[in-house]
Amino acid sequence: MDIEKTKAYYAQINYNDLCQCDDCKNYVKEIKSSYPFIDEYLAKLGIDITKPFETAPIDFDRETIMYTMAQYVVMGTSNGFENTKINDVDIHITDSHPMTNITEPHFVIEICPIYLKKVIGERK
Template sequence: MQVNVSGTREFYHSITESSLCDCGYCRNYRLQVKSAFPDVAMYLDSLGIDIEKPLETSPLEPDENGMLEYCCCQYIALGSCEPEYHHKIADIEFRAATSYPSTGIEQAHFVLEFSPIKLKYLR
């Protein structure tokens, strides 16, 4: 994996709060993910990625205990990534995404994804 860390960091700085998804599940994610998964946040930060600014999260329905699983959390990174890339933190698996929404970015980039992330649904 070849990440342009400073470029990626700059990119995340340029993302404004108002451009992020405003749905309840996404707000729930942004509110808690950093404190609930500090190791993941730190790993992403080492790549220049802000964990509170995902490209896409894919929440399932909250379960009977009010826990919400995000089965896929995707983040843009500037640079390139080999398809075999794999990283693991506890039971959370990281890989290069093959399917994701349009990023609108011209320069070389890829999308990193990881799962599963489980958070309490605060609503």
């Protein structure tokens, strides 16, 4: 893992570069305050929790969106990274993700599942 490169990667991501659908905007808005322990853990790796690479949202109920996973890019090799679980959230390396188009060594982790209050978009 290259924490400094990971920090630099997240620093250059603009919020406008992220998916602009309601569910992703909802994630960006709510994730940090709803999962402070996960935020703390990811921040130690250099990851900005508000800038996911990919999410998989589904409507859980009228008030809640369940993200079956949210994925994050980590720069460097996966040496030193261990899959873990914090509270009820699994954090693990995944090979099943969209193309990152990053040429330097990196890997992708996902956190799952995530439940967030629906604050953006229509309640269906």
